[in-house]
Amino acid sequence: MRSCVALMLLSVLGSGPALAADFPLPAGEPARVPAIYDANGPYTNWAGVYLGLNGGYGLGSSQWTLGLLGTDVFNTSGSLFGGTAGFNFPISAVLVGLEGDVDWSGLSGSAANCAVNASGAVAACQTKSNLLGTARARVGYAFDRTLIYVTGGAAFAPVQTGLSPPSTFDTATKLGWAAGAGVEFAFFGNWSAKAEYLFVDLATASCSTAANCGSATGSSVAFTENVVRGGFNYRFPW
Numbered sequence: 001m002r003s004c005v006a007l008m009l010l011s012v013l014g015s016g017p018a019l020a021a022d023f024p025l026p027a028g029e030p031a032r033v034p035a036i037y038d039a040n041g042p043y044t045n046w047a048g049v050y051l052g053l054n055g056g057y058g059l060g061s062s063q064w065t066l067g068l069l070g071t072d073v074f075n076t077s078g079s080l081f082g083g084t085a086g087f088n089f090p091i092s093a094v095l096v097g098l099e100g101d102v103d104w105s106g107l108s109g110s111a112a113n114c115a116v117n118a119s120g121a122v123a124a125c126q127t128k129s130n131l132l133g134t135a136r137a138r139v140g141y142a143f144d145r146t147l148i149y150v151t152g153g154a155a156f157a158p159v160q161t162g163l164s165p166p167s168t169f170d171t172a173t174k175l176g177w178a179a180g181a182g183v184e185f186a187f188f189g190n191w192s193a194k195a196e197y198l199f200v201d202l203a204t205a206s207c208s209t210a211a212n213c214g215s216a217t218g219s220s221v222a223f224t225e226n227v228v229r230g231g232f233n234y235r236f237p238w
Contacts, residue, residue, distance in 0.1 A: 044145050044186045046095055048237040052084040052194075056229020058107050060200070062127035064114065064161075064207070066219040071125055076109030076225065080132060084231060088138075095140045095147065102133040105157070107225060115163055115216035123163035125207075125216055127223055132157045132200065134178045145186045152179035155200045161207035161221045168212045174223070176202040190235040200225040 057079055064071040082103030088095045108128035117123040133156050140149030155178040162169035182196025202223040207213035 045237040050235040052233035054231030055081040058225040060225035071111040074111040078106035117214040147184040159205040162212040
């Protein structure tokens with residue numbers, strides 16, 4: 001009897017490896033697929049030409065100076081809305097490019113009781129502009145869908161100076177500079193949204209016509225703006 005039991009145990013033990021071979025081994029963790037990147041930089045293709053719309057608000061200042069006299073610095077403000085065109089060139093994840101825009105502008109401000117107009121009445125000195133344009137370089141770094149950038153270049157605007165009343169103005173297109181920074185996010189296909197800040201210095205204008213400037217004729221006029229705006233761009237990628 002004992003011999004039979006021993007033979008049965010040996011038979012079961014001997015068949016153990018064969019039985020184990022019939023059961024599958026536990027599956028290992030599936031291989032992780034690495035993030036896909038374009039050969040020239042992030043997966044999102046920022047390269048190429050883009051067109052867009054922008055809008056925002058400006059808060060700035062102006063000052064009239066006539067010899068040792070003139071106004072204190074006074075506030076200017078107003079809305080802006082316009083179009084944008086640009087071009088991005090990638091160097092790995094770094095983007096360099098050019099951007100230009102032209103905006104309708106409601107920027108305006110005045111200093112009360114600063115001069116006497118041609119009719120002999122006390123009037124306010126007013127500085128304003130109905131258009132603002134810039135032509136700037138952009139340098140940024142792309143984190144796939146997010147682009148952070150700095151920008152700087154030229155700014156131009158027809159600066160209007162005059163007394164109110166009579167609210168007639170000397171106008172001269174002034175060339176200054178602009179610099180700032182922003183962030184842009186690609187959110188759907190080739191569309192992206194941006195927010196940016198620009199400091200704009202429109203150099204020095206003048207109020208030189210007696211009919212418009214009264215006793216302030218010959219004044220030099222400084223005009224600067226802090227512009228905060230957002231926009232949407234559509235890219236035509238390479």
